[in-house]
Amino acid sequence: MTLVVGYAPGARGQAALHLAAMLARSAGDDVVVASVVPAPWVPGMARVDGEYHQQLDDAADRALDRAKELWPDGVRATYVRHRARSAPAGLLEIAHQHEASMVVLGSSSAGVFGHVALGSVTDRLVHSSTVALALAPRGFRAARDARVTRVTAAYGGSSSAEQLVVAAASVAAQVGAAMRVASFAVWRRPAYTTALGTDSEDLVLREWTDQVRETAHSAVAQVEGLAFAPHDLELVIGSGRSWAEAVEDVGWDDGDVLVVGSSELGPVAQVFLGSRASKIVRHSPVPVVVVPRARAEELAERAARTGTP
CATH class of the missing domain: 3.40.50.620 (HUPs)
Structure with a gap:
């Protein structure tokens, strides 16, 4: 290529x-x-x-x-x-x-x-x-x-996000890199003077985290089922009071690359960043690869069919 x-x-x-x-x-x-x-x-x-x-x-x-x-x-x-x-x-x-x-x-x-x-x-x-x-x-x-040592795929919970994860995993396997699936939550807790009254907010965040982990397992299972899969795979969730904190929360190293997909509202064959993806991109401390939805679908289908990227 x-x-x-x-x-x-x-x-x-x-x-x-x-x-x-x-x-x-x-x-x-x-x-x-x-x-x-x-x-x-x-x-x-x-x-x-x-x-x-x-x-x-x-x-x-x-x-x-x-x-x-x-x-x-x-x-x-x-x-x-x-x-x-x-x-x-x-x-x-x-x-x-x-x-x-x-x-x-x-x-x-x-x-x-x-x-x-x-x-x-x-x-x-x-x-x-x-x-x-x-x-x-x-x-x-x-x-x-x-060289690229780890690929992190931003996961938003949609079907196209699953295809992006599989596509990113196939590329990670090709270059011999580890793989992460990452979701990000921005949670602005009200400025209470005491901890009293924050339990409901914490409960919502825990429930959201559990839901993301549950839905992400489908994408992780697809990656694990590939004939040619990354040597290491993990799921991480970053949270913080701002997008900068949430993105930084998952930790980054030299050799990391973040992969994000196009919004489902944009043209299939073109890159079109949605509001969440734009915020993630702008706060990334590592290189970012933005993949058109059609390209992610193509890579995912090829990996599932042949086991190669």
Whole structure:
């Protein structure tokens, strides 16, 4: 398979390169490092138009030369400059040309360091991409021999969430990684001056947790029934007074990747993040892979049928 990584000079571009190399090294994939250049408007008569676009081409070529210097040994990569009406459109065009399974992107420089932050390009793609997206936290760095060691699938309790878990498990097995199924609960307890009166709130949280564990067992059983399953599998539930606390509550290590699925309200063939998934993505301290529902269904069906991803 092939990964496309959108590269632009700066820390954001380096984070995307580090993540793409880790993912490709884990799965044995090829990588296309791409620099997208704005396509010209209707050709003008003035020579300055040509000079301006030549400057853009030269800048893109210099960026790709820098990417070559940063790229680690042992991972196959090619480098392309591509003209398109916009960066998101250009990256998807390259992905389709190379039949890529994923587009890898960095976070906005305006976001919180160490967390995923959506910029103009990533925000558009997480609501329109027809291929999976991998998002690197701001400032993400990985060792030159780093691999994915654990895959965490965000589970929301729907049938499509079960398919996402099976799809993520098949990929985890392929790369030799452990597997977690994770649900998150945000619970804002009223600011009582004593513990009196909080028992009902605690009871609701316990009942919700028990219900999630019960429904998640179906997804876990499907994973355990795969002919080619991850070597380790666990179910975890994170809770907190905010999404940041709930996501952090499950604990994260180097080599972790979080997988989330598209909302059932969006197009089947495209990525479309719902409100809960968006909050989880924005508070993730590890790389996030966002999978279109159709792609998750395809991977899950293939894993159940053949035992391979």
